[in-house]
Amino acid sequence: MLLDVGNIGRMNGRAWVQNSSRIGALFFLLVFGVGALSYSSQSPSPAAQAGPGAQSAVPQALPTTPATTTTQGLPQTIPPAMPRAGLNVVVLDPAHGGTDLGARGTGGIRESEIVLDFAAQVRRALETQGFQVVQTRQGNQDPSFDDRSAIANAQSGAVFVTLHIASTGLPGTARVYVNSDLPATTNVNGLISWDRAQTPFQGLSRKLGDLVQGLLAQRFKGSPSTAQTAAVRQLRTTAAPAIAVEISSVVVEDRADLDRMAPGVADAIASGVAAFRPSYVLPTTTGGTP
Amino acid sequence: MARWIKWVVGVLCVAVLIGAIYFPILRRRLRLAAKLQQQTAEQARRELTQAVPINPGEPRVKAKLFWASGNSDGALVDSTVELPLSGDPVLRSKQVLNTLLAGPVDADLRTLPPDAVLLAFYLLPDGTAIADFSEALATATPSGIQSEQLAVDSITRTLEANVPKVQRLKILIHGQEVETLAGHLDLTGIFLVNTKGTLVAPGAAGSVVPPATPPSADKSTVPATGKPATAAAPTAKPGSPKGA
Secondary structure (H helix, E strand, O other): OOOOHHHHHHOOHHHHHHHHHHHHHHHHHHHHHHHHHHHHHHOOOHHHHOOHHHHOOOOOOOOOOOOOOEEOOEEOOOOOOOOOOOOOEEEEEEOOEOOEOOOEOOOOOEHHHHHHHHHHHHHHHHHHOOOEEEEOOOOOOOOOHHHHHHHHHOOOOEEEEEEEEOOOOOOOOEEEEEEOOOOOOOOOOOOOOHHHOOHHHHHHHHHHHHHHHHHHHHHOOOOOOOOEEEOEHHHHOOOOOEEEEEEOOOOOOOHHHHHOOHHHHHHHHHHHHHHHHHHOOOOOOOOOOO | OOHHHHHHHHHHHHHHHHHHHHHHHHHHHHHHHHHHHHHHHHHHHHHHOOOOOOOOOOOEEEEEEEEEOOOOOOEEEEEEEEEEOOOOHHHHHHHHHHHHHHOOOOHHHOOOOOOOOEEEEEEOOOOEEEEEEOOHHHHHOOOOHHHHHHHHHHHHHHHHHHOOOOOEEEEEEOOEOOOEOOOOEEOOOOEEOOOOOOOEOHHHOOOEOOOOOOHHHHHHOOOOOOOEOOOOOEOOOOOOOOOO
């Protein structure tokens, strides 16, 4: 018998030591075995890791882009979307996140939080229009400018919309920005320079920006009627028609004032992108504006 | 109690007493040293960033400075100020930028934070100017595309209006190239100041890159009458982007 359980009461000191060590060894084996089983059952398969939820997390860079496609330091191997004809995908970028709070109002309003809520509404409106939506962040992460651009650059048939809340401006208005005109570049091997990835798409971006701005102007009095031009860093490295939408502003005393704008902004963006769909023709990669 | 223990206890008591007397003195001396060091650093900073004195002997000219319109619409309006400006383009640039940084009478019309300081200004023979501002320009400019664009626009348009030799502008923060001004506006490129000049991409190994827009297109949208200003276009930046 391994354990003399029946004679516990009569055991001397030495027998106690022997029995205790056997019990301890058995207990250790039991715990180790259960732990190993549970660990093996929780380890995801590679197929599970590449689920649909992962698609909106991170990109895989195209051959012409830098290989820095990481989020929170973890390299991802998500395949790019399968090429399809026409405009199908909208990459939504709630700006800032993580330790970067963006614009902050005196009433504790944080840009990084509000844009996430706006993105959820814009996403729903776009999906209603039949678009596939990919977000650059779902929670409180802060991907780099290049990581955000890489998500758009890995898609085929996509437009890029980055959402911001301003520190200034007339409260209750919305502005659309497209990138300042960058010098056209030509590359002997036909590749787009990462630094100026937006260059071939400037014409399309302007068209998309004017469409969305026009719809925003109808909904929010005091907004400009056409898109503005600015050297927005996020847009420069994006190889797709790309716009920045900035809502004014964090200076409102009550956050509800901004929340009330969300449905209108979502509807304007979704309708604008839908109206832009027929204009979407991929430009050549030899530079210039299509 | 043994005699030696009494001695040890006695010595320890004396040491504690001396420490208790000396500790406040030491603390006071440390505070004083830290204060002196701070004063020295502040003095050095002031000397370094001392505003270029305006010489009253210089001919007074009408300088055009661009501040916010005050309509919350992201527009700039020009204000004419009579200043005795130097004929030297570098000194003149420093004078107008320092006046711009000092701000208008109405503080609400400021485009640049009050704590921001122009640390250095250089002008290359090809008309490219390099303006080095203190960190306050990046940390105290309100975060947002509109506000950051307004800040840069006020600088470029003030230089354009008053120093014709400045054709392009590179903005540095405390001697360093930064990715954005306050999270949005791209500072990695060079801003076009005088659209009549040729846009030279520094990263293109001396090659001349024509402007992407017709020379008159950009400025035609930014008359000095307070209409919304459009940002000057940065050229290609040298090197690859950070994090790439």
